[in-house]
Amino acid sequence: MKVAIMAAGLSGLACAITLEKFGIEPAIFEKRSCVGDRFVNGEILFSLVTRPIQDCIAYLSEKHGIYLHPAANLQKMTLYSPREQAFFEGHLGFTNVRGRESDGFEAQLSRQVRSPIQFHSEETYEGLLSHYTHMVMATGDGDYAKKTRNFREDLTVSLRGATVEGSFDRYAVAAWLDNDLAPSGYAFCIPLSDTEATIVIAYPDDPHREPPDPELLWDRFYERARSDLKQPLRITDQFQITHYPIGICRSARIGNTFYVGNCFGSLMPYLGFGQFSALLTGIYAAMDLAGEGNYEELTAPLRQSYEDSLVLRRTLERLDNSDYDRIVHLLRLGSRLIENEKINPLKTASFLLRPYVKWKQGVTS
Template structure:
């Protein structure tokens, strides 16, 4: 058996680490010259989107022997709308670094590899690789690679603007903004890396032609809002923009001996555009199947369910005006409602669906 993994991102590396744990090695092809997501930013892993995974660090460590050290655990999440603010406390999730940061999750995964070789600077195509290998894991993080082979249903294409910012932050407190004025049908968020540095982002679907043209305007407003909310002047260090970021899912998780993992599978959940948990899980599941320890299609079923539930929630939230969003946020002041959203034994997605129901049913 000869396995190739195309892409040394979260999904590809989780696959490689799991293969090694079961006595197999893989050749990993990475088109950059070193490990790392294209953007040097912080990201959030939250149980909100994966109900059974309340503590992702513990879960990956105890269940799959994959050890990841986040930058911080999040104890409080603020939700801001045009005129309201509320917060939810508890174990909200973890912040971790991506990209070239030494402690990025992809670098941590690569350090857990012993035998598998990463071939850097190697832009691989499925067509070439599949000639030489018995098993191919497509992990390029890019749905277009999947689309060359099979159907990939696109739910939305998103635009991002973001930056590393400097200021005075509380490490385990995250801020989110839901305001159609500067993140139409999307959101803004601030994830601290430390007491002085954070990632600030807006992300929204590119539904209207002029929303992409107005991105700069939206972004400036986000920075202003963040400074206002946090009552300080936030300064920008390193900006980035992304357009046409596809969120969708493939039709078949596996075709022959090709496995579609991470974003090539459809690991990014449409509600908030988060996909780290699904990417790592899909990589692990593909490895388990290759090692004869499971059936990839079966193992992926909960990921498809998460995706579908999250898409329902996205469509619901997209229908809300700023005024309705104010009312939703206001309802979070009620401790019963807050409990419903953070109840550890309940699907938080379900909790949020209940919360949005009065505002979305006609």
């Protein structure tokens, strides 16, 4: 068996580490000059979305021998709508660093890989196919799956973010639900350390509406973040991504090609969380290749989470700012429920919101 992994991001590296544990040495092809060769940003591993797994860092090490150090364990979250705010406390998950940093998740994973990584790769799927018996597609998008008509793209998202200097509680994040800042999307402030944070807005591209002015949204959000966080937030770096595809492949495996990470459909349509699922798909593909499981079956719960999250996204796209105020107000009253580790808040929220949105549709149609 000769396995090629196309790309050394989260899912590709998790796949390589797991294959090596089973005695298979893959060849890894990465188009960039080193692992994590992109802007630095903070991301979140939210236990709210990985439940029933409450501690995904411990789960990855104990169950799969993959060792990651987060930036911090997340203890607090403040959620802002235009006029309300709610506050959550407890073990909410972890924050971590991505991109060009020695502590970035990509760098941490690559230190656990022994197989050679070929950087600056210009290899194509078709080219690699003639030399390898099995292919793992881990390029972070649905491009190759789309080419073979194996990808259902559900939406694209535009993101704009910055690294800012200030004074932060590294165990706390802030989030905003406000259509004036990120229409049908969200904004976050995620500390990288006590003195640096990522601030970011992300919103779906709506093909049926005039696109919002990204500069205007960013200026509004920057002002709002400075006001809510009560500090000037000096910008030291900026990034922008347009039309980041979110979708899911129809088959997780076709022939001897495995689709992992975002190529599988790791990116959850509602809030764009995808890291944990990306790592799991890489691990599961390797398990299948090593004869330790069936990839389609192992990924079935991830596929279900994707579809649940899509329902929530489509539902929440109908909400206006006064709805957000009501929801955040209710969440404030129900914060104990969210903090309860036995409850899956996204599933519960999607269940509770549906009748309200139906009623809303009736009022506005």
